[in-house]
Amino acid sequence: DRNLCRLDAFRRRFIFDLSSDDKLDIYQIFLDFYYALEIDFIKFSDEYSQKGRMKKYSVEALISLLDELDFGYKGRKDLRAIFDFLCTIEDIRPGIDFIDKKNSDSKKNYIVFTISKLRSKIRRKFNSGNLVKRSPVSVSKCLHLLAPNFFPLWDRKIAQEYKCGYVKRPNEQYYFFCEKAKHISAIIKDYKECKRSGKSILKLLDEYNYAKYTKGWID
Structure with a gap:
């Protein structure tokens, strides 16, 4: 080689x-x-955008991603509520975790996507988009x-x-x-x-x- x-x-x-x-x-x-x-983990936090700009891995970016994946989410902009919604989707459920950091120094919660654990058609959409960056x-x-x-x-x-x-x-x-x-x-x-x-x-x-x-x- x-x-x-x-x-x-x-x-x-x-x-x-x-x-x-x-x-x-x-x-x-x-x-x-x-x-x-390739990055296998994507972590979305409940840190909201500031000055009108959407943060790359914010709640708002996650909701936008769900629209792109044809899983339109119309509920509260709350990470736990979104996680509960994602758990109802068979193609996504195996690849997500909720991390509660509210009692730590970070003061943030996270939804973590493990790309390799998502069902193939969802994984392809993640990898074909601009979200998964090397x-x-x-x-x-x-x-x-x-x-x-x-x-x-x-x-x-x-x-x-x-x-x-x-x-x-x-x-x-x-x-x-x-x-x-x-x-x-x-x-x-x-x-x-x-x-x-x-x-x-x-x-x-x-x-x-x-x-x-x-x-x-x-x-």
Whole structure:
């Protein structure tokens, strides 16, 4: 398998070795993983839309989805009521769960759809629509696990801060992100603090990115 050969080569390399010759290989590996890693779980919360915009996984989005699936729901905009309605639908009932988080810090309830457990005709509708998205974040995690010294980690906020937003052409954006990670890694690799940490450069970079951009802990 060509991908295994590519990954084996990357596994023996470091981010500092990245070159333009790697571009097409990274494009292809990223896409292959991207299309292989399908999200099986979709979680709708009772968090309502704000400022007139429908949140992607809100109660309102779920009601809209039911309309698309030809299961028009006309009841209360209440997650428990919707769940009770879904439990009456034979094609959906095997693939749904209700999670009560009201007593936890999240203060939200959820309906969770497990796509693989839905009846085939409903599963096809889920997979053919825009709701089931593959995750560029999951791809970076897989690549990093397979070649931890070569492939950096990202998430949506990190990618945006690095001007590598992945809504379009995520494989190309990931290569640009790798180039930027290479540049930063080359700057910090000789710092004594980095050497004393015992962690890889990409691990340190990910911890910094997570603290600064994902969580906003660093000004």
